[in-house]
Amino acid sequence: MDIDLLTPDVFAGQRHLDQLAAVRARPGLTWHPEPDGPGFWVAARYDDVQTVLGDPATFSSRAGIRLGGSDEAARLVADRMMVVSDPPRHGRIRRVVGAPFTPAALLRWHDRIVAGVTDLVDEVVGTDVAGPLGDRPDKAAGPLVRDAVGDLTQRLPNQVICAMMNLPRADWPLIGRLTTDGLDSPDPIDRLDANAEIFGYFADLIDRRRARPGDDLISALLAAGGDLTDEELLINCSGVLTGASETVRYAAAGALLVFGDRPDLWAALRASPELLPTTIEEVLRWTSPGLHGLRTVTRPVTVSGSDLLPGERVTAWLCSANRDPAVFPDPDTFRPDRTPNRHVAFGWGPHVCVGSRVARLELTALLTALIRRVRTIAPAGRPVWSTGNFIHGLTSLPVRLSPA
DSSP states (O other): OOOOOSOOOHHHHTTTTHHHHHHHHHSSOEEETTSSSOOOEOOOOOOHHHHTOOOOTTEETTSSSSOOOOOEEEEHHHTTSGGGGOOOOHHHHHHHHTTSHHHHHHHHHHHHHHHHHHHHHHHHHTTTTTEEEETTTTTTOOOOOEEEIIIIIIIHHHHHHHHHHOGGGGHHHHHHHHHHHHEEEEEEEHHHHHHHHHHHHHHHHHHHHHSSSSSSSHHHHHHHHHTTHHHHHHHHHHHHHHHHHHHHHHHHHHHHHHHHHOOEEEEHHHHOOGGGHHHHHHHHHOOSSSSEEEEESSSSSETTTTEEEETOEEEEEEHHHOOOOOTSSSSTTTOOHHHHHOOOTOOOOGSSSTHHHHHHHHHHHHHHHHHHHEEEEEESSSSEEEEOOOOOEEOOOOEEEEEO
């Protein structure tokens, strides 16, 4: 069959979802050729994705976790960065990196996160393209046009994670730009430069937090440091920042796209805020910002009738698993009351995202603030999608917000 999960235009046009639906309908796994590489297997069904991600002894993360990643970079951080490690080393790193994200630990930052998100929504809804509402004599007239990504959702996770790390406010825009460039820039040199700058920033920050600990995420990581070196803490700080920023940014933008296209859903949520918990889970399933996870086979194994050999690579497509009709009835319809909703938007198995609770809290705080401040959401231009095949979502979404 024709399949292309490497070309940027496929993802910019959202055609990857149709391709993966066709893959799901075929028996076994599907082999994907690679112009400049050995090729890889595609696991698209829910059960196959869970099989691959749930067995790190057979499907290793140590050789890299994404298509297009650098083999040399993976070797440098293998067993030192949580996402590029296997048990037992993975568990030791995860205990340290995950310590600040337990339910009890998050209580320390709950109010700070909610207040920061609420302030951001107030700022965005309380200004228009001409400037502060207070500067306009007709400040009560008409809806506000915003780029939901640039004005709101791109700033949302960056603001939250920077607040949790207690970074100077003047540095927040820089950190947001470097995080995005380090993951999404089409130029590999720009990605390397951005990541190098992030590492340099956090190396200095770790030194300062060790000398003067505070009530912040970096100090908490240092306190739980275990046997991690400063370099390993640095590498994993960067991973936490990237994961927290990009996933929430794209999920939030996808939610606004849905509510703009379906005003009845927004009206129903405003009328029944008790739907928020199931709505958040459906947003995560529907958007699935993390598209795939790559693993390397360590021993002969058969998955759904397909024989895989050691050294071969297999990609587990989370976005496809979350649209599998065998698990999700009417999977291509956004259903805010969907129950159960056993999505894998945060991954599966030992590598499930440590920041999932923070992500849910951010999305809940965002929609809660918007319910209070925004009566209607309507499209105001053409949505633009990113071209990446690892982390994916909207890069621009003009919307018209009518204040409540």
